[in-house]
Amino acid sequence: MAHCSRCLIQWSGNGGMYMMEVDRVLGPGGYWVLSGPPINWKANHRKWQRTEEDLGGEQKRIEEYAQMLCWEKVTEMAEIGVWRKRTDTAACPAMPPAVQACDPANPDDVWYKNMETCITPSTTAAGGELQSFPERLKAIPPRISSGAVQGFIVESYEEENRRWERHVKAYRKVNYKLDTKRYRNIMDMNAGVGGFAAAIFSPMSWVMNVVPTAAELSTLGVIYERGLIGIYHDWCEAFSTYPRTYDLIHANGVFNIYRDK
Numbered sequence: 001m002a003h004c005s006r007c008l009i010q011w012s013g014n015g016g017m018y019m020m021e022v023d024r025v026l027g028p029g030g031y032w033v034l035s036g037p038p039i040n041w042k043a044n045h046r047k048w049q050r051t052e053e054d055l056g057g058e059q060k061r062i063e064e065y066a067q068m069l070c071w072e073k074v075t076e077m078a079e080i081g082v083w084r085k086r087t088d089t090a091a092c093p094a095m096p097p098a099v100q101a102c103d104p105a106n107p108d109d110v111w112y113k114n115m116e117t118c119i120t121p122s123t124t125a126a127g128g129e130l131q132s133f134p135e136r137l138k139a140i141p142p143r144i145s146s147g148a149v150q151g152f153i154v155e156s157y158e159e160e161n162r163r164w165e166r167h168v169k170a171y172r173k174v175n176y177k178l179d180t181k182r183y184r185n186i187m188d189m190n191a192g193v194g195g196f197a198a199a200i201f202s203p204m205s206w207v208m209n210v211v212p213t214a215a216e217l218s219t220l221g222v223i224y225e226r227g228l229i230g231i232y233h234d235w236c237e238a239f240s241t242y243p244r245t246y247d248l249i250h251a252n253g254v255f256n257i258y259r260d261k
Contacts, residue, residue: 001030001031001032001033002022002025002026002030002031002032002033003032003033003035004032004033004034004035004036005035005036006035006036006037007036011034011058011062011065012057012058012059012061012062012065014117015117016061016065016068016069016117017115017116017117018115019032019062019065019066019069020065020069020115020117020118020119020120021115023069023071023085023119023120024102024107024120026085027085027130028085028086028087028089028122029084029085029086029087030084030085031074031082031083031084031085032066032071032082032083032084032085033080033081033082034062034080034081034082034083035079035080035081036079037050037055037058038055038056038058038059038062039059039076039079039080039081040076040078040079041055041056041058041059042056044079066083067093068093068095068096068099069085069119070085070086070089070091070092070093071083071084071085071086072084072086089122095119099117099118099119100117100118100119101118101119101120101121102116102118102119102120102121103118104120104121106218107120108218108220108221109218111213111232111234129142130142130225130227133227134201134227136225136226136227137198137201137226137227137228138161138198139226140154140157140158141157141193141221141222141225141226142225143221143222143225144157144193144222148221149193149217149218149219149221149222150217151216151217152193152217157193160192160193160195161193161195161198161199163195164195164196164198164199165195165199167196167199168196168199168200171200178200178248179202179204180204181204182247183205183247183248184204184205184206184247185205185206185208185245185246185247185248186200186205186206186207186208186246186247186248186249186250187207187208187210187246187248187249187250188207188208188209188210188250188252189210189212189235189249189250189251189252189254190210190211190212190215190251190252190253190254190257191207191209191210191211191219191223191230192211192215192217192219193219193222193223193226194209194219194222194223194226194228194230196250196252197209197223197226197228198226198228206229207228207229208229208230208231208246209223209228209229209230209231210230210231210232210233210239211223211230211231211232211233212232212233212234212235212254212257212258213232213233213234214234214235214257214258214261215257220232235254235257235258236258236261
């Protein structure tokens with residue numbers, strides 16, 4: 001789900017480019033929730049100090065872009081609008097001639113790349129059913145089973161998870177507070193396929209899985225398919241967060257990646 005609550009993004013602008021980017025990151029069946037202008041503009045245009053024509057036109061363009069992206073509108077209630085990305089692409093309308101399909105070579109390669117007014121075809125994304133959480137944490141992600149991550153097959157993926165289960169078991173012998181409320185916010189600076197986060201999983205904590213942009217493999221998609229939280233980052237730059245955000249930082253292999261940087 002992607003949620004925007006008065007995020008001040010001009011969703012109807014730039015030929016729908018921002019909504020196309022949301023479409024790229026939304027999985028089939030995913031939801032886009034828009035809260036605030038222009039939703040419910042008829043009741044709020046005076047409060048928002050904008051004309052009815054302006055707000056009405058903005059929502060009309062949003063609705064048109066959503067239809068073009070094959071999103072179905074689920075509901076509009078008060079100042080909240082909800083759209084769902086269809087799972088059956090056969091029911092989608094044909095792309096207008098003015099809109100291009102994005103380069104299918106690597107739809108995940110977006111670090112320091114300019115956004116484009118193009119639609120990422122669903123066929124370029126890894127397919128496959130995702131189990132409910134927490135079962136999907138241990139299940140084989142579609143990107144692994146389909147061979148989309150170079151260097152990983154099902155067997156090596158399972159061995160990677162067993163390896164991190166052994167490591168975390170050893171960590172617990174050294175730090176008996178690892179499974180307590182002492183460590184709520186955890187970061188893995190070089191997350192790989194999320195093995196550390198899966199092994200340390202607890203309802204009392206969460207892990208920010210960071211995939212370095214300098215890493216050999218792009219594995220962030222696998223992390224999301226496991227139901228985990230993750231992000232790309234270049235550790236030659238500052239991490240955008242508040243001071244003292246994390247209670248525990250795990251840094252396996254980070255210095256090897258940046259040795260010659």
